[in-house]
Structure formats: C-alpha cells, structure tokens
Amino acid sequence: xxxxxxxxxxxxxxxxxxxxxxxxxxxxxxxxxxxxxxxxxxxxxxxxxxxxxxxxxxxxxxxxxxxxxxxxxxxxxxxxxxxxxxxxxxxxxxxxxxxxxxxxxxxxxxxxxxxxxxxxxxxxxxxxxxxxxxxxxxxxxxxxxxxxxxxxxxxxxxxxxxxxxxxxxxxxxxxxxxxxxxxxxxxxxxxxxxxxxxxxxxxxxxxxxxxxxxxxxxxxxxxxxxxxxxxxxxxxxxxxxxxxxxxxxxxxxxxxxxxxxxxxxxxxxxxxxxxxxxxxxxxxxxxxxxxxxxxxxxxxxxxxxxxxxxxxxxxxxxxxxxxxxxxxxxxxxxxxxxxxxxxxxxxxxxxxxxxxxxxxxxxxxxxxxxxxxxxxxxxxxxxxxxxxxxxxxxxxxxxxxxxxxxxxxxxxxxxxxxx
Amino acid sequence: xxxxxxxxxxxxxxxxxxxxxxxxxxxxxxxxxxxxxxxxxxxxxxxxxxxxxxxxxxxxxxxxxxxxxxxxxxxxxxxxxxxxxxxxxxxxxxxxxxxxxxxxxxxxxxxxxxxxxxxxxxxxxxxxxxxxxxxxxxxxxxxxxxxxxxxxxxxxxxxxxxxxxxxxxxxxxxxxxxxxxxxxxxxxxxxxxxxxxxxxxxxxxxxxxxxxxxxxxxxxxxxxxxxxxxxxxxxxxxxxxxxxxxxxxxxxxxxxxxxxxxxxxxxxxxxxxxxxxxxxxxxxxxxxxxxxxxxxxxxxxxxxxxxxxxxxxxxxxxxxxxxxxxxxxxxxxxxxxxxxxxxxxxxxxxxxxxxxxxxxxxxxxxxxxxxxxxxxxxxxxxxxxxxxxxxxxxxxxxxxxxxxxxxxxxxxxxxxxxx
Numbered sequence: 001x002x003x004x005x006x007x008x009x010x011x012x013x014x015x016x017x018x019x020x021x022x023x024x025x026x027x028x029x030x031x032x033x034x035x036x037x038x039x040x041x042x043x044x045x046x047x048x049x050x051x052x053x054x055x056x057x058x059x060x061x062x063x064x065x066x067x068x069x070x071x072x073x074x075x076x077x078x079x080x081x082x083x084x085x086x087x088x089x090x091x092x093x094x095x096x097x098x099x100x101x102x103x104x105x106x107x108x109x110x111x112x113x114x115x116x117x118x119x120x121x122x123x124x125x126x127x128x129x130x131x132x133x134x135x136x137x138x139x140x141x142x143x144x145x146x147x148x149x150x151x152x153x154x155x156x157x158x159x160x161x162x163x164x165x166x167x168x169x170x171x172x173x174x175x176x177x178x179x180x181x182x183x184x185x186x187x188x189x190x191x192x193x194x195x196x197x198x199x200x201x202x203x204x205x206x207x208x209x210x211x212x213x214x215x216x217x218x219x220x221x222x223x224x225x226x227x228x229x230x231x232x233x234x235x236x237x238x239x240x241x242x243x244x245x246x247x248x249x250x251x252x253x254x255x256x257x258x259x260x261x262x263x264x265x266x267x268x269x270x271x272x273x274x275x276x277x278x279x280x281x282x283x284x285x286x287x288x289x290x291x292x293x294x295x296x297x298x299x300x301x302x303x304x305x306x307x308x309x310x311x312x313x314x315x316x317x318x319x320x321x322x323x324x325x326x327x328x329x330x331x332x333x334x335x336x337x338x339x340x341x342x343x344x345x346x347x348x349x350x351x352x353x354x355x356x357x358x359x360x361x362x363x364x365x366x367x368x369x370x371x372x373x374x375x376x377x378x379x380x381x382x383x384x385x386x387x388x389x390x391x392x393x394x395x396x397x398x399x400x401x402x403x404x405x406x407x408x409x410x411x412x413x414x415x416x417x418x419x
Numbered sequence: 420x421x422x423x424x425x426x427x428x429x430x431x432x433x434x435x436x437x438x439x440x441x442x443x444x445x446x447x448x449x450x451x452x453x454x455x456x457x458x459x460x461x462x463x464x465x466x467x468x469x470x471x472x473x474x475x476x477x478x479x480x481x482x483x484x485x486x487x488x489x490x491x492x493x494x495x496x497x498x499x500x501x502x503x504x505x506x507x508x509x510x511x512x513x514x515x516x517x518x519x520x521x522x523x524x525x526x527x528x529x530x531x532x533x534x535x536x537x538x539x540x541x542x543x544x545x546x547x548x549x550x551x552x553x554x555x556x557x558x559x560x561x562x563x564x565x566x567x568x569x570x571x572x573x574x575x576x577x578x579x580x581x582x583x584x585x586x587x588x589x590x591x592x593x594x595x596x597x598x599x600x601x602x603x604x605x606x607x608x609x610x611x612x613x614x615x616x617x618x619x620x621x622x623x624x625x626x627x628x629x630x631x632x633x634x635x636x637x638x639x640x641x642x643x644x645x646x647x648x649x650x651x652x653x654x655x656x657x658x659x660x661x662x663x664x665x666x667x668x669x670x671x672x673x674x675x676x677x678x679x680x681x682x683x684x685x686x687x688x689x690x691x692x693x694x695x696x697x698x699x700x701x702x703x704x705x706x707x708x709x710x711x712x713x714x715x716x717x718x719x720x721x722x723x724x725x726x727x728x729x730x731x732x733x734x735x736x737x738x739x740x741x742x743x744x745x746x747x748x749x750x751x752x753x754x755x756x757x758x759x760x761x762x763x764x765x766x767x768x769x770x771x772x773x774x775x776x777x778x779x780x781x782x783x784x785x786x787x788x789x790x791x792x793x794x795x796x797x798x799x800x801x802x803x804x805x806x807x808x809x810x811x812x813x814x815x816x817x818x819x820x821x822x823x824x825x826x827x828x829x830x831x832x833x834x835x836x837x838x
C-alpha cells in the first residue's frame with residue numbers, strides 16, 4: 001500500500017508539474033499539437049485495433065454482455081471518428097485566457113477576471129475506449145493535465161490511444177505526463193488518488209451508480225458527478241398530440257441505454273384517452289414495454305402495473321413507466337420527488353404552462369416541446385463534452401471546455417494600499 | 420445518534436422545501452423583505468445586545484483570548500452596521516434569473532442558460548456573530564435556504580440575529596426554515612449534515628484549519644473551502660522603492676489576523692540593500708517581527724533567522740518572513756512551493772515582469788503594485804461576500820452573490836426529435 005501510494009503520488013506530481021507547462025501554451029500551439037495527434041491517431045489505426053482485439057478476446061472469455069462488447073469495440077471508422085473529434089476540439093475556441101469581466105474601482109485599481117486551467121483532472125470511467133481520447137483532447141485544449149483511469153476491460157485499447165498523445169507530446173518536447181494513462185489496475189489506486197487534495201484539482205467519475213457512490217464516499221478532492229438520469233416528459237392538457245407522440249417515442253426509444261432517455265411519462269388526465277391510445281400503438285411498434293397506473297392500463301393494452309419502485313428506476317432499457325396526473329402541479333411534484341434533476345420536458349401549446357414548468361422544475365436541462373435526448377454537449381453546440389454533470393456546483397448539465405477552467409482575479413494598481 | 424440524525428434530517432428537509440418557495444420570489448419581493456429585516460434588526464438591538472452579553476459572560480469565564488472576545492463583541496454601532504449591510508445586499512442586483520447566454524441551433528432549438536439558486540447551503544463558521552446576518556442575507560438574496568452552524572461561543576448572539584430573519588419571514592407568510600439557525604451543539608451534527616447529499620447542495624466552512632480538514636474529510640456534499648492564506652509580495656529589481664515599502668507595510672501590518680495579509684516577502688537580490696534598509700525601519704515602527712535569510716539579517720538589524728517552517732506558516736500575527744531571491748523565476752517557484760494560491764503580489768515598474776508574474780502565479784488574486792489586503796469582496800465591488808474561496812472549483816477568490824447560484828439550460832422547441 002505504501003509503495004503503491006508512493007508510485008501514485010509521483011505520478012500525480014509529475015502530471016501536476018506538466019500542467020504548469022500546458023497553462024502557458026498559446027492557443028495556436030495547442031491547436032497545432034491536437035491536429036498532430038489527430039494525424040498520429042489515423043496512422044496508429046492498426047496498432048489501436050490490435051490492442052482492441054486483445055481486449056475483445058478477454059471480454060469474450062469473461063462473457064461480457066453483447067452491449068458491453070459493442071461499447072468496447074473499435075473499428076476503422078470509429079478510429080477515424082476519434083481523429084475527427086480531436087480535430088474538432090482543435091478548432092474550438094480556447095477557453096483559457098478569456099477576460100470574462102473587467103472593471104475599475106474608485107481607488108484606481110483595475111480588476112479583471114481571467115479564465116485559467118484547473119490544473120490536474122482525474123477522470124474515472126468505464127467502457128468505451130474513445131472516452132480516453134475525448135477527455136485527453138478536452139483537458140489538453142483547456143490547459144489541464146489529466147489522469148485517465150479507464151476500465152479494466154479496455155486496458156490495451158486505452159493504453160494505445162493515450163500512447164498516441166504521449167508520442168506527439170514527446171516529439172514536441174512537452175512533458176508526456178500531461179496525458180497520463182493509469183495502467184495500475186489495483187482498485188485502491190482510485191481511493192488513493194481521491195485523497196490527493198494538494199495535487200489533483202477535480203475528479204470526474206463517469207459510470208454506474210456503484211462507481212459514483214464510491215468516489216463520493218472517498219473523495220477529499222472536488223468531484224463533479226456524471227450520475228444517472230431519471231428523465232420525464234410531461235404531456236400537458238394543451239399538448240399537440242402529434243408532437244407529444246413523436247417526442248415521447250423519440251425520448252424513450254431512439255436510444256435506450258443513455259442518461260438523457262426518458263424513463264417516466266406523465267400525462268394530464270384531460271388528455272389521457274386521446275393521447276394514450278395512439279401512443280400505446282406507437283410504443284408497441286418499437287417493442288417498448290409499458291408499466292402504468294390504472295388509467296394507463298385501461299388505454300394501453302398489455303401494459304403492466306407500475307409500482308412505487310418504477311418511479312425511482314432508471315431502466316436504461318426499452319421500458320417506460322407512465323402515470324396520469326391531475327394537473328401540472330402534480331407533474332412537477334412527481335418530478336421533484338422522483339427525478340434526478342437531469343433533464344425533464346413539457347409538451348404543451350400553452351405558454352403559461354410552459355413557463356410555470358420551466359420555473360418550477362429544477363433540472364440541468366428543462367425542455368419545452370423537444371425530446372430529452374437533445375440534452376448533450378454536441379446537440380447544444382459545445383463541439384465536445386466531457387460528460388453531463390448532475391451536480392449544481394461548478395458545471396451543470398452538458399459540460400464542455402467551459403467546465404474545465406477556473407478563473408483568477410488580476411488586479412493592477414499604482415501603489416494602492418488599504419486604508 | 421439515530422434520534423439526532425432524524426432531527427437533523429427533518430431540519431434539512433424543511434429548509435430544502437423552503438428553498439423552493441424562495442426560488443420563486445421576485446427580485447422586488449426579496450429586496451422588500453431584506454429591507455424589513457434591516458429595520459427589524461435595528462428594533463431588536465436591545466435583545467441582540469442582551470444575548471451577546473450572555474455569550475460574553477461565558478467567554479470571559481472560559482478565559483477566551485482578548486482577540487476572540489473582541490470578535491465576539493457586539494455593540495450598538497456593530498448592530499447598526501449589520502442592518503446597513505442587509506440594506507446594501509437588498510440593493511444589489513438579483514443574481515437569479517439572469518440569462519447569461521442564449522443561442523439558436525440549426526434545428527431551431529432555442530437554448531438559454533439561466534441562473535438559478537443552488538437550493539440549500541450549509542455554512543459552518545466560528546467567531547464573529549455578524550457572519551450570521553451576512554450569510555443569511557446573501558443566501559436569501561440568491562434564493563437559497565441556509566443552515567447556519569455557528570460557533571458555540573456565539574450561540575445566543577447568533578440565535579438572536581437569526582430570530583430577526585425568521586420573525587420577518589413569518590410575518591410575510593414565508594417558511595421560516597429558509598433561515599435555519601442550528602442551535603444543536605453536538606459536534607456530530609456537522610458530520611451528519613455533511614453526508615446529506617440528497618438535501619444539501621453546498622457546504623461552506625469558514626474557520627481554522629482543523630475545521631476545514633474535518634469538513635473535507637467527512638463531506639459527501641460539495642464543499643467550497645475558505646482556507647488559509649499564505650500571501651506573498653515579491654519586490655522586483657525594477658520596483659519603485661517607495662511603492663514597495665508602502666505596499667509591504669500595508670500588506671503585513673494594516674490588519675494581521677486576516678487571510679489576505681502578507682506572510683512572506685520575496686525580494687530581488689539586486690534591490691535588496693536599497694529596499695531592505697528603509698523597510699526594516701518602517702516595519703520596526705509598526706512593531707513587526709522579522710525573520711529572514713542571511714542577506715536579510717545583514718540589512719535588518721534584530722531580524723531572526725527564518726527556517727523552512729517559516730515559509731509554510733500563516734502567522735496571522737505581526738510577524739513577517741523575508742527571503743532574498745535571485746530573480747523572478749525563483750520568486751514564482753517559491754510561491755508555487757509554499758503559497759496557498761490565495762493572493763500574491765508583485766511590485767515592479769517593468770510591464771514584462773508583471774505579465775510574467777501574472778501568467779505564472781496561479782492564485783485566486785494576483786496583484787500588480789497593490790496591497791494583498793485588497794483581495795476582498797467589498798474592495799472588488801461585490802457589495803458583500805460570503806468569504807474568500809481557496810478552491811478552484813465553482814467559485815474562486817472573493818465570493819459574492821454570483822458564487823451562490825448555479826444555472827439551468829432552458830431549451831424551447833417546436834416538436835424537435837433527435838435523428
């Protein structure tokens with residue numbers, strides 16, 4: 001344990017020192033390096049796919065689920081997509097060095113608030129190996145060093161992808177520790193990193209509930225969580241039925257295993273029969289299982305009985321719970337009670353109802369007449385995202401480059417002293 | 420323990436529910452209520468001073484230091500100042516409901532980023548009873564409920580001050596739990612609150628190192644720390660000697676027990692004799708003890724020898740450590756090694772040196788030719804401050820109303836679904 005702690009401390013110290021070098025790179029230098037990483041990524045395709053084949057072989061031996069194997073799998077087009085994404089990040093505006101406000105005090109002091117990198121960021125993630133490249137490129141662009149702690153199942157793929165970054169850093173004479181892939185699989189490593197509040201500025205866990213809980217329990221460093229999404233769509237009495245069906249089906253079925261998919265549909269009683277009958281048909285065509293209250297089961301044949309447990313569940317599957325509510329107030333109350341403050345939507349043509357919903361639902365994204373599936377950095381135009389924060393502190397909702405910086409106050413005077 | 424946990428959970432739940440009501444108050448309503456609080460505070464002066472007398476009596480029996488008794492003491496003018504400060508907060512711009520950015524996506528989605536309250540904030544503080552009113556007014560203005568956990572020594576004073584708030588809330592038909600003073604003195608109470616990540620959105624500890632450490636160790640909720648300040652002034656070779664002396668004496672001696680006072684002075688070797696001899700005289704007039712390296716002791720008679728420990732120490736006292744450095748790089752390195760990233764200043768007439776210092780010193784406030792003592796919410800024009808954050812996450816440096824809000828994305832569509 002002590003030797004492991006020493007190794008990890010040294011690793012974090014080097015990465016932290018590297019961040020000082022990154023923080024002084026110009027925007028042009030950072031873009032140039034990222035473009036070189038993209039090219040190197042394309043050239044390393046064969047190496048990356050070989051490494052991935054090793055991971056896949058182990059995954060099959062370990063009998064991982066088909067969905068897990070799909071997430072783990074890389075192929076030529078996925079590697080090309082990774083390279084393209086790095087080029088996209090290269091083109092984004094530099095989040096560092098922006099003067100976000102500036103003012104002069106009566107005593108002549110000139111104060112400006114300037115964005116600066118956070119320093120060293122620890123990312124703890126599971127599954128998809130392309131997260132390695134996404135996070136490395138975003139952290140680099142924002143002038144931060146990164147400790148990448150991926151899942152055991154993607155070890156070789158992650159290592160090969162991070163090698164692309166370090167090879168370019170080395171060629172450029174920059175400290176390779178700016179992108180540090182943590183290949184130590186010992187589970188204690190995470191807990192030890194999480195105590196290093198003098199070295200690591202932020203931990204971002206991306207993964208299942210058990211991971212998040214473990215991180216929150218053990219961390220002495222700040223954490224921005226990327227936790228679950230129990231997302232709701234509320235179909236108001238003044239909803240356009242066509243829109244309501246399209247949005248409900250899209251929010252539930254377009255992709256089910258993601259945090260911004262709808263889990264519970266709330267329906268105003270006055271529109272229940274009109275809406276639920278055609279909705280039931282549309283969901284059934286998509287193979288979606290419905291669990292509902294008594295009224296729902298009256299209008300949707302084959303619907304199972306929903307229990308209290310259903311309202312609390314993130315299915316991440318082609319299952320939908322539906323509840324008929326008396327009014328907007330009951331819908332809001334349900335969301336406040338069971339929601340996870342991730343993304344919730346109202347479908348209505350009534351502007352007043354929409355405004356009330358927007359004001360009262362405290363979620364990172366509140367949608368009016370749009371699918372919850374839009375809650376995403378790319379869809380919001382951020383170019384790339386490090387995840388979707390379910391915290392209210394620092395960064396909330398889809399989290400892009402802006403979430404990876406802090407600021408400092410620069411105060412310029414002419415000899416002022418305090419009276 | 421279980422009964423205590425139940426009591427505290429109920430307390431937090433009620434405060435959290437009250438925050439929903441606060442979040443819907445208009446700016447005018449909030450200002451009106453704060454103005455009434457100010458008037459009620461003036462009317463309650465006698466009651467507050469009586470409560471304070473009780474605390475002072477106990478404090479003297481417990482033989483608290485004179486400095487501690489001074490911090491604890493209220494008198495008529497301090498109560499009037501509290502009332503005035505509440506009126507100042509009432510006049511500040513509402514930090515909630517501001518649209519900080521707004522854009523349209525190619526698919527027609529209209530996205531806006533709107534500031535919202537955090538919800539429920541736990542403030543853990545020591546000493547001065549006027550912190551109770553400062554924090555209550557700032558949290559209320561920003562639409563947040565607050566749990567106020569003050570020090571045992573100020574119990575009656577804090578209770579009397581928070582009573583002023585709850586009496587006005589009650590009169591206005593608002594939930595009194597929006598301002599909850601925690602009179603339970605059991606030390607476990609803090610640890611239990613710190614685990615309530617479903618109810619409390621942010622903890623702000625203000626106090627000594629032991630308190631901060633305890634909070635960081637036990638918290639499962641986000642924490643913004645108001646930790647120590649080991650602040651430096653670096654006197655460059657191109658410094659104006661007059662400014663350098665004025666700034667150094669002010670930064671050290673104007674008020675010694677505060678986090679933005681200078682603890683270590685760094686002096687460029689080329690200016691050492693010219694600067695240190697008159698500085699020594701000026702400091703001696705202020706009764707300041709000097710601890711320095713060999714060169715310093717040559718120029719300042721009576722200076723003691725500085726040890727490694729001195730560079731790490733926040734004296735909070737009329738003591739200054741001084742080191743002569745070879746150049747700006749060594750000064751920056753010293754600050755990176757021993758500083759606390761709070762506030763550091765350079766004195767120089769050389770614009771290039773100033774820029775290099777500003778770029779390389781990663782502190783919440785970096786000053787050029789100004790005293791570190793200006794690092795303060797009032798001095799920056801924020802009207803009031805909840806403290807000075809030593810974290811880089813969420814809020815950094817002097818933290819006013821802007822640090823007490825989060826944001827949500829409001830997405831308005833016309834039936835858009837994701838392809």
